[in-house]
Amino acid sequence: MHAMPLPPRLKLVPPGAWVALAWSASTAFTFLARVRLPGEEAANELAATQFYRWDGLVVLTIACALALLGSMWLHRRPLGALALLLTAAAFLTINLAAVAIQLAQFLAVDLALYFIAAGRPRRTGVAALCMALAVLVGWESLRLLRGWGIGTLEELTVALTAVVAWLLGDASHRTREYGEKLRAQAATQAVTDERLRIAREMHDMVAHSIGIIALQAGAAARVVRTQPEAAREAMTAVETAGRETLAGLRRMLVALRHADQDRSRAEADRLHPAEGLADLDRLAAATTAAGLQVDVHWKGARRQLPPDIDLSVFRIVQESITNVVRHAATTACRVTVDYLEEHVAVEVTDDGRGRGSTTDTGFGLVGMRERVALLHGEFTAGPRPEGGFRVTARLPVPATATAGTVAA
Numbered sequence: 001m002h003a004m005p006l007p008p009r010l011k012l013v014p015p016g017a018w019v020a021l022a023w024s025a026s027t028a029f030t031f032l033a034r035v036r037l038p039g040e041e042a043a044n045e046l047a048a049t050q051f052y053r054w055d056g057l058v059v060l061t062i063a064c065a066l067a068l069l070g071s072m073w074l075h076r077r078p079l080g081a082l083a084l085l086l087t088a089a090a091f092l093t094i095n096l097a098a099v100a101i102q103l104a105q106f107l108a109v110d111l112a113l114y115f116i117a118a119g120r121p122r123r124t125g126v127a128a129l130c131m132a133l134a135v136l137v138g139w140e141s142l143r144l145l146r147g148w149g150i151g152t153l154e155e156l157t158v159a160l161t162a163v164v165a166w167l168l169g170d171a172s173h174r175t176r177e178y179g180e181k182l183r184a185q186a187a188t189q190a191v192t193d194e195r196l197r198i199a200r201e202m203h204d205m206v207a208h209s210i211g212i213i214a215l216q217a218g219a220a221a222r223v224v225r226t227q228p229e230a231a232r233e234a235m236t237a238v239e240t241a242g243r244e245t246l247a248g249l250r251r252m253l254v255a256l257r258h259a260d261q262d263r264s265r266a267e268a269d270r271l272h273p274a275e276g277l278a279d280l281d282r283l284a285a286a287t288t289a290a291g292l293q294v295d296v297h298w299k300g301a302r303r304q305l306p307p308d309i310d311l312s313v314f315r316i317v318q319e320s321i322t323n324v325v326r327h328a329a330t331t332a333c334r335v336t337v338d339y340l341e342e343h344v345a346v347e348v349t350d351d352g353r354g355r356g357s358t359t360d361t362g363f364g365l366v367g368m369r370e371r372v373a374l375l376h377g378e379f380t381a382g383p384r385p386e387g388g389f390r391v392t393a394r395l396p397v398p399a400t401a402t403a404g405t406v407a408a
Helices: 015-032 054-073 078-096 107-119 122-145 152-223 228-256 261-265 277-289 307-328 364-374
Strands: 293-299 332-339 343-350 378-383 389-396
Touching: 015 054, 015 078, 015 107, 054 078, 054 107, 078 107, 078 122, 107 122, 107 152, 122 152, 152 228, 152 364, 277 293, 277 307, 277 332, 307 332, 307 343, 307 364, 307 389, 364 378, 364 389
Parallel strands: 293 332
Antiparallel strands: 332 343, 343 389, 378 389
């Protein structure tokens, strides 16, 4: 059986509040055990002589003050807070005239041990457990030295609960560390996978460009004597394609030099050109037909972009729309592509739950951020103040990019 997760509101309650609540409940239980409840012939425990006297009430007040102060310190000074809780437990046990520190008085200490072991370094948790056990041993040793009776079985029971509380907290600490390690590994793997995906797409673009260059060079060779002007145009196209391909490779290869190249060979035989912004309207139409209304807005003079930048913008929009479908719980989103003088900017917004891809188990945001970083751009993603989610990217366009406009 799986443990039921805590409701979100209970997770917001600080550990110190739980410890203070445990102390209050155990103190109330202590009083209830010493009064005759309805249906009982006598109280379960006999009250000590000083229990209701003024001196007993003073000790009770001091113990409660120490316990509440310890609860307040638990987040900032865990060992100091535990020392105050242990002192409070000893004070209240003195007030009860008991032969051993009672389990009820140690309940707040056990809860504090759990939180310290779960949320602090292991060394701090071990020190806290040793403090708790030392107090129990010291209590019994002091009574033995004075010739008083001791409650060995009761004290062993209390010590066992302290050890169990520490073990549970330590297990929670280890589980959280393991989860964080897995998340870090998954994020690293996501970055590597995205780099390999970019490398494969770069391979496609280079292969396509080399094919175009080969065709244009062949055409120029055939007509160089009969049609010099056509040959010149073909060689100009060869030069343009070569410069764009080299520029794209130059921007990518330095960032990708540590990626595992072996994994990128799986699809090395693909020679068709990659997708780009020219396919954005088709993507929007397909997504709209599937049930999510995608409105695409173009700003600025549309022009041909370097292949790597064109593909990256398309992939960012594609991944953002996918995350809206999966996580936003809305029926519409808006895509804006802005052609600026030295940059191209893209924005994807929705009016959904405001979570976007923050819950994306495929690490979509990690991949988009990595892709933009490789191109020395700017990337932001997060909930909008008015509701919904926004993804923005701004990529620099090299000055050598073709400046001709494309019909909108």
